[in-house]
Amino acid sequence: MKLLPMNLLNDGGPLFMYTILITLIICVLLTIVVLIKSDKNDKGLKLIKSISLFALVWGFLGMMLGLMGAFQALSISSGFSTKILAGGLKICLYSPIFGSLTFLIARLGIIGIILKQK
Secondary structure, eight states: OOOHHHHHHHHTOHHHHHHHHHHHHHHHHHHHHHHHSOOTTOHHHHHHHHHHHHHHHHHHHHHHHHHHHHHHHHHHSSOOOHHHHHHHHHHHTHHHHHHHHHHHHHHHHHHHHHHHHO
């Protein structure tokens, strides 16, 4: 029996999904480190912002490349089913959703860091 999250990571494009997962782990670890240690020059805060923004943009890049491949395949084929098209569109949305989720989690960490500093 396969785990549901692993299927989602593989279905959404392993290159994009696993990269976003790594950025999520990095953002969470950096948030914990910055919360434990005082960040006087806000270097950690800027790094979390940059990495989370990278995850968001990387997810949308994955979606765009997936759509380009899907539309290329549709243009080559003589006919297509709306069920296949809808399934492909659903799968192409996995990486931007995961990138957005990573971005939001990192932003919650940033809010926590800012609240701790004040």
